[in-house]
Amino acid sequence: MTSIELLKIHDYFQLPRLGLILAPDFSLPRTGWANFVSEVVVELPDGSQLTTIAKFSQTHFLIKGPSVPIDKHWRVTVSLPDLTKQDIPIGSKVLVTPETAARVLPDAA
Secondary structure (H helix, E strand, C coil), rough: CCEEEEEEEEEEECCCCEEEEEEEEEEECCCCCCCEECCCCCCCCCCCEEEECCCEEEECCCCCCHHHHHHHHHHEEEEEECCCCCCCCCCCCCEEEEEHHHHHHHHHC
C-alpha cells in the first residue's frame, strides 16, 4: 500500500462504543462529505506497524461562544474502534492511502 502520513497522534481518549478517538481532528470538507471506514497503518515510535480499521466521522463539538468559527464546531474525527490506549503510544503516526487522504484533506490534493 502506498502510504501518506495523515496525522501524528498528539492526544487521544477512549469511548466505550466508539473506540480510541484521535487528535488532531480535521476541518469538514465544504461539500460531499460522507462518513466512511478505511484500513490504515499505525506506525509506532519504535518503527513497528499495526494495520487496523479507522472510522472517519463528521462530529459536532459543543463549543460555546459567538467568536468561535463554525469550522471548529463541525470536524472530521478519526477513531480506531479495535485499539486502546495501551496499543499505541502518543507520537504514533496514522498512514493512509492517497484516496483516503484526498477524502479527508481535499484541499491538499
